[in-house]
Amino acid sequence: MARQNETPEGRSVRLLRVGEQVRHVLADILARGEVHDDVLASHPVSVTEVRMSPDLRHATVFVKPLLGADEAQVLKALRTNTAFLQRSVASRVNTKYAAKLKFLADESFDEGSHIDRLLRSPKVARDLAADEEE
Numbered sequence: 171m172a173r174q175n176e177t178p179e180g181r182s183v184r185l186l187r188v189g190e191q192v193r194h195v196l197a198d199i200l201a202r203g204e205v206h207d208d209v210l211a212s213h214p215v216s217v218t219e220v221r222m223s224p225d226l227r228h229a230t231v232f233v234k235p236l237l238g239a240d241e242a243q244v245l246k247a248l249r250t251n252t253a254f255l256q257r258s259v260a261s262r263v264n265t266k267y268a269a270k271l272k273f274l275a276d277e278s279f280d281e282g283s284h285i286d287r288l289l290r291s292p293k294v295a296r297d298l299a300a301d302e303e304e
């Protein structure tokens with residue numbers, strides 16, 4: 171039986187709330203250009219999701235550069251500036267420990283596009299039309 175403070179995915183509301191706070195802070199830092207890095211200054215970056223570990227000591231940050239351009243360079247720049255970003259997040263999010271940030275590329279948009287292409291393919295459209303006739 172699931173506890174009352176858990177979502178259907180099994181993550182607690184507290185983890186989701188703190189993850190969302192970290193996401194907002196990181197998005198604000200990147201939007202304001204507080205990180206002095208040429209790559210990050212020239213590429214708008216979306217922070218799509220932050221997943222916190224149960225002890226709130228680790229945060230997995232999913233990011234996507236605008237239009238997916240130069241994703242590897244942006245990830246490298248974020249990883250290079252991780253210490254600054256961790257300090258900035260720790261000063262703005264009130265938790266007992268400063269979360270260690272791990273930056274990953276968000277692949278969910280690519281997966282969604284792939285599924286959309288599959289659903290629009292002629293073979294699938296033919297199968298769906300056959301199901302409607304029955």
